Amino acid sequence: MRQTAATRATLIACQLLLAAFVLLPFFWMISVSLKPATEPFAIPARLWPEDPTLANYVTAFRPEFRTYFLNSVIVSGASVAITVSLGLLAAYSFTRGQLLAVTALMSAVVLAQMFPHSAIIIPIYRMMRAADLLNTYTSLIAAYVSVTLPVAIWMLRGFLMKLPVSLEEAAAIDGAGPLRIFWDVVVPLARPGVIATAVYVLIVTWQEFLFALSFTSTREMRTLPVGLNDFIGQYGIRYGELMASSVMVSVPVIAVFFVLQRYFVAGLTAGAVKG
Amino acid sequence: MMAAVELRDLHKTFGAYTALERLNLEIEDGEFLVLLGPSGCGKSTTMRLIAGLEEPSSGDILIGGKRVNDTPPRDRDLAMVFQNYALYPHMTVAENIGYPLKVARVPRTARADRVRAAAAKVEMAHLLDRRPGELSGGQRQRVALARAIVRTPRLFLMDEPLSNLDAKLRTVMRAELRHLQKELATTTIYVTHDQVEAMTLADRIVILNDARIQQIGTPKEVYERPANTFVAGFIGGPPMTLIPGTVTADRFTHETGALDLPGQPDGPAIIGARPEDIRVTAPGAGDLDGTVFSSELLGDATLLTVRVGPALVAVKVGPDDGRDMDAPVGLSLDRAKLHVFDGQTGQRRD
Numbered sequence: 001m002r003q004t005a006a007t008r009a010t011l012i013a014c015q016l017l018l019a020a021f022v023l024l025p026f027f028w029m030i031s032v033s034l035k036p037a038t039e040p041f042a043i044p045a046r047l048w049p050e051d052p053t054l055a056n057y058v059t060a061f062r063p064e065f066r067t068y069f070l071n072s073v074i075v076s077g078a079s080v081a082i083t084v085s086l087g088l089l090a091a092y093s094f095t096r097g098q099l100l101a102v103t104a105l106m107s108a109v110v111l112a113q114m115f116p117h118s119a120i121i122i123p124i125y126r127m128m129r130a131a132d133l134l135n136t137y138t139s140l141i142a143a144y145v146s147v148t149l150p151v152a153i154w155m156l157r158g159f160l161m162k163l164p165v166s167l168e169e170a171a172a173i174d175g176a177g178p179l180r181i182f183w184d185v186v187v188p189l190a191r192p193g194v195i196a197t198a199v200y201v202l203i204v205t206w207q208e209f210l211f212a213l214s215f216t217s218t219r220e221m222r223t224l225p226v227g228l229n230d231f232i233g234q235y236g237i238r239y240g241e242l243m244a245s246s247v248m249v250s251v252p253v254i255a256v257f258f259v260l261q262r263y264f265v266a267g268l269t270a271g272a273v274k275g
Numbered sequence: 276m277m278a279a280v281e282l283r284d285l286h287k288t289f290g291a292y293t294a295l296e297r298l299n300l301e302i303e304d305g306e307f308l309v310l311l312g313p314s315g316c317g318k319s320t321t322m323r324l325i326a327g328l329e330e331p332s333s334g335d336i337l338i339g340g341k342r343v344n345d346t347p348p349r350d351r352d353l354a355m356v357f358q359n360y361a362l363y364p365h366m367t368v369a370e371n372i373g374y375p376l377k378v379a380r381v382p383r384t385a386r387a388d389r390v391r392a393a394a395a396k397v398e399m400a401h402l403l404d405r406r407p408g409e410l411s412g413g414q415r416q417r418v419a420l421a422r423a424i425v426r427t428p429r430l431f432l433m434d435e436p437l438s439n440l441d442a443k444l445r446t447v448m449r450a451e452l453r454h455l456q457k458e459l460a461t462t463t464i465y466v467t468h469d470q471v472e473a474m475t476l477a478d479r480i481v482i483l484n485d486a487r488i489q490q491i492g493t494p495k496e497v498y499e500r501p502a503n504t505f506v507a508g509f510i511g512g513p514p515m516t517l518i519p520g521t522v523t524a525d526r527f528t529h530e531t532g533a534l535d536l537p538g539q540p541d542g543p544a545i546i547g548a549r550p551e552d553i554r555v556t557a558p559g560a561g562d563l564d565g566t567v568f569s570s571e572l573l574g575d576a577t578l579l580t581v582r583v584g585p586a587l588v589a590v591k592v593g594p595d596d597g598r599d600m601d602a603p604v605g606l607s608l609d610r611a612k613l614h615v616f617d618g619q620t621g622q623r624r625d
Binding site: 164166171174176180184188189191 | 326374
């Protein structure tokens with residue numbers, strides 16, 4: 001489609017506006033995190049601190065933060081690994097399996113992702129209590145896997161359906177059994193999908209608050225989103241430190257996203273079959 | 276290793292659609308057999324059944340005398356070249372060619388030697404570190420071929436392996452394939468819809484249409500004695516001209532004329548003549564009269580298309596015998612090489 005200069009300028013202006021709208025809260029978060037304790041409420045409000053300081057970061061990076069961070073890494077990391085592994089196996093059987101029940105099962109998967117967290121948190125809480133798993137990593141990981149798995153299956157299935165079946169047939173003829181085909185051919189080719197799904201699970205679990213708050217009762221088990229709550233006290237909110245912590249919480253996810261975003265674009269199947 | 280293949284009453288349906296109807300076929304050890312037919316005739320289904328990628332609805336598949344219906348593809352000891360090559364995009368050329376050996380747990384050094392040997396056979400030894408995405412269509416095709424020959428299977432299956440190549444490369448690869456197959460002496464089943472490919476490659480051709488075998492024979496046999504009007508029209512380029520009419524008292528009458536046809540029973544009949552078996556005469560002096568529709572110089576010959584009544588008749592003449600468009604001409608059919616088919620069934624009469 002040919003674009004005139006005017007259309008292009010309008011499009012770019014719209015995109016910039018949208019970007020500004022989306023990025024403003026992030027900018028504000030960074031700005032507040034760099035302001036001295038008195039400045040967030042200064043009138044007139046400043047977009048950028050007059051005298052930027054890293055003092056908030058120093059205070060925010062206390063031992064508890066490190067514990068929360070480690071807990072988040074363990075819980076999110078395990079959730080990503082388990083969800084993606086189970087999701088890939090399930091998605092593969094939903095894609096290539098010849099079960100008559102595939103459609104029904106897939107509908108169940110879609111249905112499962114429609115329940116809001118708040119609707120399932122009480123039954124899951126009771127199950128965890130009954131299993132004596134409250135205030136453990138296991139409780140959070142199990143809950144996270146159960147809420148992210150349906151979407152993960154759905155995403156991975158979309159990727160797998162695009163893989164040419166002839167590659168798996170070629171491997172079968174080359175002597176490979178089903179598991180070998182899955183490992184040698186399907187898994188490497190599904191890598192962009194696996195990474196995209198992993199990033200999705202990471203984002204969801206890294207920022208999850210409700211389960212983390214409900215299932216953990218001690219500081220030693222808290223994750224970062226719940227930890228941020230520490231700065232919200234009965235008599236006031238320590239905005240500078242809260243925002244500094246928020247920046248530190250966001251950075252890993254943003255970094256992962258930037259490093260891996262090429263996988264969303266690059267098609268690994270290029271050259272596999274004549275297109 | 277003996278690898279004769281036998282198909283007994285092989286039948287395949289997909290839901291209500293019959294892809295293959297009670298096919299019986301014997302393929303000899305070392306033979307180059309081509310399955311030829313238009314799209315949807317069942318040729319690829321036959322190959323996929325032999326490979327084990329589809330299960331027959333009924334009937335038996337025997338390889339080397341052993342029934343393999345329930346044997347998974349990996350245990351049938353065959354190699355297949357896919358129409359779209361099906362190279363593993365995440366592996367290098369060397370890894371692609373070596374994959375069957377890796378699966379078979381051939382030690383690394385032996386594997387490397389055999390990969391190099393197979394790559395050298397298809398002149399790809401200098402590109403072993405490339406990935407399929409960095410290769411041209413012809414090169415990918417060669418890699419697919421090398422992957423097939425690297426482990427000397429007892430049976431090669433090739434599913435239109437040349438159809439994605441340009442015309443020039445296809446001619447070169449055709450000759451190489453034929454040479455390679457004779458050198459390796461491995462039983463080969465080759466699927467194509469290109470009759471030139473079938474004629475040039477095959478020891479025997481099986482012509483399929485509508486899920487059924489129409490004729491089995493050597494290229495010479497199917498060309499010279501087509502079993503029915505389908506085969507007559509399918510084999511040969513340009514195809515045989517078929518003229519429907521009626522035989523009455525040793526004379527064949529058709530829409531635009533008549534000719535003597537001794538020894539044929541009375542009733543509807545179809546006569547056929549190859550382009551090279553028709554001579555151009557003065558108008559009124561031949562068996563048919565028409566006007567020149569087009570005249571194409573092919574280099575070593577000229578292809579005249581003559582409009583006779585509603586039909587177009589292809590005639591091959593010398594390179595200097597081209598005619599002007601709309602020029603009136605007569606056509607004389609070589610009686611000795613005339614093909615006669617039943618008017619109702621389309622089956623060959625003699």
